[in-house]
Amino acid sequence: xxxxxxxxxxxxxxxxxxxxxxxxxxxxxxxxxxxxxxxxxxxxxxxxxxxxxxxxxxxxxxxxxxxxxxxxxxxxxxxxxxxxxxxxxxxxxxxxxxxxxxxxxxxxxxxxxxxxxxxxxxxxxxxxxxxxxxxxxxxxxxxxxxxxxxxxxxxxxxxxxxxxxxxxxxxxxxxxxxxxxxxxxxxxxxxxxxxxxxxxxxxxxxxxxxxxxxxxxxxxxxxxxxxxxxxxxxxxxxxxxxxxxxxxxxxxxxxxxxxxxxxxxxxxxxxxxxxxxxxxxxxxxxxxxxxxxxxxxxxxxxx
Amino acid sequence: xxxxxxxxxxxxxxxxxxxxxxxxxxxxxxxxxxxxxxxxxxxxxxxxxxxxxxxxxxxxxxxxxxxxxxxxxxxxxxxxxxxxxxxxxxxxxxxxxxxxxxxxxxxxxxxxxxxxxxxxxxxxxxxxxxxxxxxxxxxxxxxxxxxxxxxxxxxxxxxxxxxxxxxxxxxxxxxxxxxxxxxxxxxxxxxxxxxxxxxxxxxxxxxxxxxxxxxxxxxxxxxxxxxxxxxxxxxxxxxxxxxxxxxxxxxxxxxxxxxxxxxxxxxxxxxxxxxxxxxxxxxxxxxxxxxxxxxxxxxxxxxxxxxxxxxxxxxxxxxxxxx
Numbered sequence: 001x002x003x004x005x006x007x008x009x010x011x012x013x014x015x016x017x018x019x020x021x022x023x024x025x026x027x028x029x030x031x032x033x034x035x036x037x038x039x040x041x042x043x044x045x046x047x048x049x050x051x052x053x054x055x056x057x058x059x060x061x062x063x064x065x066x067x068x069x070x071x072x073x074x075x076x077x078x079x080x081x082x083x084x085x086x087x088x089x090x091x092x093x094x095x096x097x098x099x100x101x102x103x104x105x106x107x108x109x110x111x112x113x114x115x116x117x118x119x120x121x122x123x124x125x126x127x128x129x130x131x132x133x134x135x136x137x138x139x140x141x142x143x144x145x146x147x148x149x150x151x152x153x154x155x156x157x158x159x160x161x162x163x164x165x166x167x168x169x170x171x172x173x174x175x176x177x178x179x180x181x182x183x184x185x186x187x188x189x190x191x192x193x194x195x196x197x198x199x200x201x202x203x204x205x206x207x208x209x210x211x212x213x214x215x216x217x218x219x220x221x222x223x224x225x226x227x228x229x230x231x232x233x234x235x236x237x238x239x240x241x242x243x244x245x246x247x248x249x250x251x252x253x254x255x256x257x258x259x260x261x262x263x264x265x266x267x268x269x270x271x272x273x274x275x276x277x278x279x280x281x282x283x284x285x286x287x288x289x290x291x292x293x294x295x296x297x298x299x300x301x302x303x
Numbered sequence: 304x305x306x307x308x309x310x311x312x313x314x315x316x317x318x319x320x321x322x323x324x325x326x327x328x329x330x331x332x333x334x335x336x337x338x339x340x341x342x343x344x345x346x347x348x349x350x351x352x353x354x355x356x357x358x359x360x361x362x363x364x365x366x367x368x369x370x371x372x373x374x375x376x377x378x379x380x381x382x383x384x385x386x387x388x389x390x391x392x393x394x395x396x397x398x399x400x401x402x403x404x405x406x407x408x409x410x411x412x413x414x415x416x417x418x419x420x421x422x423x424x425x426x427x428x429x430x431x432x433x434x435x436x437x438x439x440x441x442x443x444x445x446x447x448x449x450x451x452x453x454x455x456x457x458x459x460x461x462x463x464x465x466x467x468x469x470x471x472x473x474x475x476x477x478x479x480x481x482x483x484x485x486x487x488x489x490x491x492x493x494x495x496x497x498x499x500x501x502x503x504x505x506x507x508x509x510x511x512x513x514x515x516x517x518x519x520x521x522x523x524x525x526x527x528x529x530x531x532x533x534x535x536x537x538x539x540x541x542x543x544x545x546x547x548x549x550x551x552x553x554x555x556x557x558x559x560x561x562x563x564x565x566x567x568x569x570x571x572x573x574x575x576x577x578x579x580x581x582x583x584x585x586x587x588x589x590x591x592x593x594x595x596x597x598x599x600x601x602x603x604x605x606x607x608x609x610x611x612x613x614x615x616x617x618x619x620x621x622x623x624x625x626x
Contacts (some may be wrong), residue, residue, distance in 0.1 A: 018533075024413050025407045033505055036436045037428065039447050043439070052445045103460050112318040119314035128311075131319070133619060138326045140615040142562050144586050145604040146325065148597060149332035151590075152343075177325035180318055209310045238429035240565040241583075245591060254431045257569065268439050275432045286427040293426055294509045301551055301622045302510045 040279070043272035051194065051269035059277045064273035068260075091274055094256035098278075101168050101243075101252060102236040105175045106229045113183035113227055113232075118213060120184070122199070132188075135181045136299055143178070147245040152175050166248040179232045185299040186231060186292070190224025191217070201228035230289045231296045234282055253278045330608070333601040338365045341598035369602030370563050377605060381577055382585040385492065389581055390560040392496035393503070398549065400500060401507030406537065408508065409515050419512065422505040430502065434569030436511040437498040441484040448497035453480045491571050495579050496564055503559070507552055515541070547625050554618040561611060582607050 043051050044065070050058040068091045119125075120132055150173070153166035164170040194217065202216045219227075243252040251259070257278065260271040286293065294302060341347040350364040373379045408418045412457070440448040461477045468475055484490045522544070526536050542549075564583035567573060573580040573588070580588075582603065590600030 021409070022407060023414065025403075028419055029404050029407060029418055030421060032501070033418075033424055035447070036433075036440060036501065037424060039440055040432075040436050054445060054450050056448050112321065115314040116318035121313040123311035123314075125308070125311040131315070133623075135322060137615045137619060138322060140558050140562075140611050140618070141326055141330065141608050142583065142604060142611060144564065144583050145333050145601075145608055146329040148336065148590055148601055148604060149329040152336075152597060153332075174325060176321050177329075180322050180325075184318060206449060207389075209307060213314075213398075232311075234427070238431075240429065240431040240568075241587075244568070245587070254429055254565075257431055257435060266435070266439075270437070271435055273437065278432055279428055282427040283424070286423050287420075290420070290423045293423060294506065294513060297506065298510065301555070301625075302514060302548055 028225065035281070040272050040275050043269055044276045046269055046272075048269050051272070059162055061191070065277070066267045068270050068274050068277075089256070089259050090252070091256050091259075091277070094251045094253045095277065097168060097247070098237055098253040101171050101247075102233050104172045105179055105236040106232045108298060109176060109183050109232055110181045110225060110229050113180055113228065114187050114218070114221075115213075116185035117184045118191055118217060118221075121188050122196070122217075126136065135161075135184055138181050139178070139299070141177075143241045144245075146177050147242055151245055159272075165246065166250050168247075168250060171242060171247045171250070171252070174246050175236045175239060178239065179235055182235065182296060182299065183228045183232050185227040186296045187221065187224055189295060189300050190221045190227075193224075194220055227289050227292045228296070230285050231292065234285055234289075237278075237282060308482075330621055333608075336598055337369050337605050338367070338604035339598045340364075340366075340368070341596070341601075343595035343597060347597075354484060369599045370606075372599060373603050373606060378580070378585060379582075380579065382580050382582045385577075385579060386561060386581045386583075389492060389496055389499075389563065389579075390557055392493060393499040393560045393563075394553060394556045396496060396505040397507055398553050400504040401552075402511055402545075404504060404508035404547070405511030405515060406541070409512055419509075422509050425502045425505050428502065430563075430565035431569045433498050433502055433596040434566035437494065437501070437566075438485060438570045441494055443481065443483045443486075446484075447455050449484065485571055488575055491575055491579050495566060495571055498570060499560065499563060503556060507556065511545065511548065512554055518544050547621075551618070551621050551625070554621055555612065558611060558614050558618065561607070561614065 042056070045060040045062065046058050047061050047063060070091050120128060150170070151165065152168075154170045157164045157166070160167060164173075198220070199212050199216055200210045207216070238254065239252075240254045243255045247255060253274070257271060257274055258273060260267050289296075326589060335349075338491055339349060348364055350361050352359045352361065404418075404422070408415045408422070425433075435446075436548055440446045457478050457480050461480075464475050465476055467473055482490060484494050489495040518541075522540060523536060526540050531539065562583065563581060564587070567581055567584040568587075573584050586600045586603045586607070589596050589603065
């Protein structure tokens with residue numbers, strides 16, 4: 001063997017070692033990311049008597065989903081009484097609350113954010129950039145400081161004879177404080193990316209500002225608006241602090257997770273089942289906007 | 304091109320109005336509350352009173368007592384320390400692990416691409432659920448993490464230690480395999496930060512992947528031709544080029560860590576013995592669970608606002624200076 005081939009063998013050996021190390025690192029990363037989610041999914045379909053162990057040998061069941069969506073506090077199943085979480089609350093109303101609150105939040109926030117984003121992108125007006133930066137900084141206000149005054153305010157404001165505290169309406173209002181700034185910045189990014197020539201041409205053809213906006217620009221940025229809507233939906237769906245303080249007895253799913261604790265502590269198999277219900281729809285939505293999440297979270301600061 | 308001056312204001316107006324109402328109003332109201340004695344159990348007496356005779360201000364009702372109380376309240380000081388350490392640990396772990404993931408997954412075959420897709424998954428898990436799932440997995444009796452840590456980390460280390468202990472005159476204590484993770488002051492805080500890291504490191508990795516992708520490949524090529532090895536390229540080329548993005552991401556994560564609340568409720572409940580009581584959690588306890596003291600809670604949250612304002616200013620200057 002010449003010195004040259006030994007050198008080659010060494011370098012190919014080094015390359016193989018690197019490849020193996022890289023694959024190991026990848027598998028480690030995958031395990032790190034997937035394990036908590038996988039374990040939740042496994043626990044959700046475990047029968048109760050197997051949930052409190054690390055065993056993987058069990059016969060899958062949908063019993064846990066059945067129990068979190070039932071009204072009875074005890075389900076009698078094959079002779080074993082099953083305790084429910086906190087006084088056996090049916091979680092279905094909480095699913096409805098989450099859907100209504102998150103849905104209404106985006107129905108209000110997205111049209112407003114779209115108009116604002118369009119103006120910020122296409123017009124230069126006094127204070128344009130200062131306002132944009134100010135909107136960016138509102139995301140740094142701690143949620144608790146928003147929650148305190150709205151809690152006291154909503155206690156005293158009544159709507160249809162009921163205080164606003166603990167209603168879907170109340171929660172939708174405070175959700176605006178987190179959803180609107182993100183939505184404006186996100187949609188603005190999409191408008192910025194749209195070439196201005198088309199609008200220019202429409203203007204020359206005699207369209208006025210609003211005709212251009214509604215008939216030319218809006219149809220073109222529809223995909224971006226959809227992405228921002230999904231992002232905003234996820235934000236309000238996963239929101240916890242406002243739901244806890246302002247939503248109160250009107251439990252969203254995030255708060256309903258807490259009702260899985262009963263006399264014997266947290267009923268983990270029920271928590272896991274409820275967790276899956278919370279998580280699965282958001283999974284698909286997150287995959288759908290995968291490429292835009294970073295831009296959304298950082299408001300375009302990292303590019 | 305278009306001249307009508309009022310048009311942008313019509314478009315921006317509604318959104319701006321709602322943002323002002325949902326952010327400026329509470330900021331002002333909380334500041335006002337913070338100067339008052341204001342507990343939920345009693346109707347509050349406010350300094351500014353409006354009657355038929357006009358506006359009257361009763362200065363004697365305003366005081367800095369709540370702020371003075373904060374700095375003599377050992378539990379508040381404790382919550383500052385907890386928040387500080389939580390932030391340091393979670394930011395450091397998130398950024399370092401995020402960077403590691405980004406460098407590994409950035410280029411390559413199918414497994415790399417699959418991992419890149421998986422990076423979005425923790426974003427779908429709400430912080431509240433994250434807290435519960437980690438609490439479950441860390442359970443000392445049936446938690447999968449507890450089992451894995453004992454088997455894969457503590458076990459081998461102890462095997463090594465007992466091997467060393469066979470040598471004469473050496474006696475090293477073995478690591479306990481029965482650590483109650485969330486019952487130990489240090490480990491509870493550490494694991495809280497780990498759960499935060501689990502949610503954020505993949506997202507931060509995605510941010511770095513984007514930034515790495517925008518670096519000109521020729522720069523790496525040139526370094527390779529000059530004979531730099533992988534480690535040298537990482538430390539001498541990649542890191543310096545990523546510096547602006549790393550700074551921005553670190554600042555952003557710091558802000559999010561300072562605001563963290565959800566997992567404390569669902570994972571540790573502030574325990575053991577207040578070891579994981581962050582500022583947000585303590586404010587929530589004071590304002591809504593224990594003494595229902597809105598005035599004091601407002602004062603404390605204002606101290607948090609001041610800290611976050613400084614961070615926000617730093618962040619904005621970083622972002623603006625980059626372009």
